[in-house]
Amino acid sequence: MTPDELTKIEADKVVDARGTACPGPLLAAKKAIGEINSGEIMEIISADEGTRRDVPKWANKKGHEYLGTVEDSGFFKIYLKKG
Numbered sequence: 248m249t250p251d252e253l254t255k256i257e258a259d260k261v262v263d264a265r266g267t268a269c270p271g272p273l274l275a276a277k278k279a280i281g282e283i284n285s286g287e288i289m290e291i292i293s294a295d296e297g298t299r300r301d302v303p304k305w306a307n308k309k310g311h312e313y314l315g316t317v318e319d320s321g322f323f324k325i326y327l328k329k330g
Contacts, residue, residue, distance in 0.1 A: 256326055262292065273301045283329050294322040
C-alpha cells in the first residue's frame with residue numbers, strides 16, 4: 248500500500264508504544280493482536296527504530312499481513328492485517 252492509502256486506514260486496534268523501547272512495542276503488538284479478529288487491522292505507533300524491522304518480520308512469521316509503515320514527526324505507524 249502507498250503511504251497515502253495507509254494514512255486513510257481506520258484501524259480496528261491502535262497500540263501506542265511510543266513510550267517504550269525495544270522489545271516493548273513488539274510485546275505490546277503480540278498482546279494486542281489477540282484482541283482483534285482475523286482480517287481486522289492493527290496500527291502500532293512507535294518511536295523505536297528496531298520496531299520498524301521487528302514487527303514486519305514477526306507479522307509475516309505468524310501469518311499476518313504487513314501492510315506498510317508511515318513515518319510521522321518523531322515516530323512511525325506500522326499497519327498489519329491479522330491473518
